[in-house]
Amino acid sequence: MNIKVLQSAQYLEAINLSEYAFQYKVSKERIEELKERMHQHHIVYGINEDKKLASKLHLLPHQIYLQGNKWKMGGVAGVATYPEYRRSGHVKALLHHSLCEMREKGMTISMLHPFSVPFYRSYGWELFTNRLMTTLKKNDLKRIGNTAGSIKRFATEEEHPDLTEVYNTYANQFSGMLIREAYWWKTVVKDMNIAVYYDEAKSPKGYLLYTMKESKMEVEEFIALNAEARTGLWNFICQHDSMIEEVSLTTHERESLFFALNEPRVKAKVKPYFMVRIVDVEAFIANYEWGHTKLAEPLTIHVTDSFAEWNNQSFLFNKKGIKSQKPNKEGVTLTVQSLAALCFGYKRPAELNASGLLDATDEQLNQLELLIPQSTPYFYDFF
Template identity: 40%
Template sequence: MQVRELTEKEYLESLNLSMYAFQYKVQEADIPARKEAMKNHKILGIWDENRLAAKLHIIPFTIFMKEAEWPMGGIAGVATYPEYRRTGYVKALITDALKHLRNDNQIVSLLHPFDISFYRKFGWEILNEQKKITLEKINLKFLEPQPGLIRRFSKETHHEALEKMYEQICTRHTGMLKRDTKWWKEHVYDDDSQVAVYYTSENEPKGYLLYQVKQRKLDVEEFVALDHEARVGLWNYICQHDSMVETVTLNLASQDPFPYFLSQPKVQTEVTPYFMARVVDAEECLRKLPFLQENELIFLHLEDTYAPWNNGSYLLGNGEMKIYKEKTGGQCAHPPKKGIQLNINSLTAILFGYRRPMELFEMGYLKGSIKEMELFEKKVPKMKSAFYDFF
């Protein structure tokens, strides 16, 4: 079994496999544009003689880790023809993809899973949860009037204020995708999307809704409020649709305070895991994360089955990191037995802020003394993961 990168001449083979596996059809006139977009992808494939049997796409992105920006390799388009399933082809593709991610300095990877347990085996872990709120018309109760105003935009009148507000909310979270104008227009907006921006009385944009209204339903795809004034102003704008809609749905980050601030917060709420993330280069990620309690030393003993370059012990503290890798000739040869034992899934959940060290310790995912666990809890800054996009 050999994994190799597809050439441009083979892009149609990749597209045909995607259409079969994901059950959609690309019109003949749209194929050139699809093939052009693939030039930004690294597509890995396995062949059966002259036929593409399985493939995987790696897409280069950048994500925000609060104020910092990290290079990320997005995994997408993982597909196999049914006659080649359960042959180990996807495992081979993922294993090879991890090497490509590392070689391309994409220190973390994100994907949207068809099955969480499948990708957990390979080291990806839940990045975030989405909260879906469903409100009936009776719930559309105005709150106190705000001094600002709403201006509406669309894909055709896209305004840079949206991009600036989005980046501001990104710096409060981990994992969110860095968007340029092209991404906004091609991947954020749908044909029916509208945007409502809340401006303060000083004409400062402080929040926006990305939404659609049709068939007497208002569907909010992104609700971004930089302060409470904007949050209330946007909610009141939603309420202005009370004569037009029967239901309103909002897709939110799980930690969003909505609907707490409503006069009647008892509404239908669904919380569902969304994207997954993986640390590809543990050393680089640990160096980049701004740990607290720098004068305190702690050992992390890390296990990573599918990215063995991460296996080893990491001593954190005093503003530096020492690495113990007996088998690969690291900086030191004999790590101590004390410290915290964890796998790459747990490290990923901690570094992105999806789970705290003590939570994972209580569930049995981290091993070590309670004293070491309490220190690790103090060292890891409090962060909130979020992800709005899809690829």
């Protein structure tokens, strides 16, 4: 199947395909903006039929935080095919091609937002983070004390240093958070109200990104670096009680705010969100910070990947280090999906074992618990 990188002459075709597949309309004013974004920040792979675009996939070069380090990540977005070409193997070919390209470019990790979890699981991606969606009524807006700092409210269409400072400090605590470049911040803050909490020393310690419409406040990002900022931001939300009937917040599932509320029994739903994939297992294992020095006995891990054949490898972990090994009957077998879920902290070995997704003895489970450090995953962005 002939897959090509789309040139600017076909960008409008790519936009039209997205409009059809995802059932939305792009205004004439935004078309040039989207074409420029594709030119600057996307690699768009396409398959033509009868000299017209039939299918496409957007690759977004990004970086993420993992274990406090920066990793190259290939974001997959805008995967679409016209209905007359579906079930022809186009998407499968595009996904495989994109993985080969990511591997070549040193993007060890890939992420996407799934229209269907089973579909993308079949190609090696796995869920790695949840989000907590909380809805509060006006009666829930009760202040929880006082703070010595202050709130500054503003709007911007550019990256703001105070937002970046708070976000980067917060994001570095998690597995998988996007490293936001200046151009990306423009899309994050577009059409958003912004409120930043500053402590007594005028240092930014938290922020809200939110919208207000029809007596409802929607908080898209709630980020607090400490209890003081958390209280200050919450009290700022409460100050809107004469203007709104409802507040919705999107946060990490372990966000500490809600336990501190006067009435914590609010409407809340935990929802699986983004998916991750290890593109190059060998490179990932070489760069991940394992706890192998804690192992009393060696442990062999066999990785299986039904879609990216280069990832079918075996590795021996012991106190001295890690090395590739020829496949044998000893050790633990992990799918590439399970390996990602474990290494990003979404699941622990015992959880996968209880789910029937990991066949291991008690001793091997204990070894895996020592080998894979505890971590907390999260992802606030969308593409």
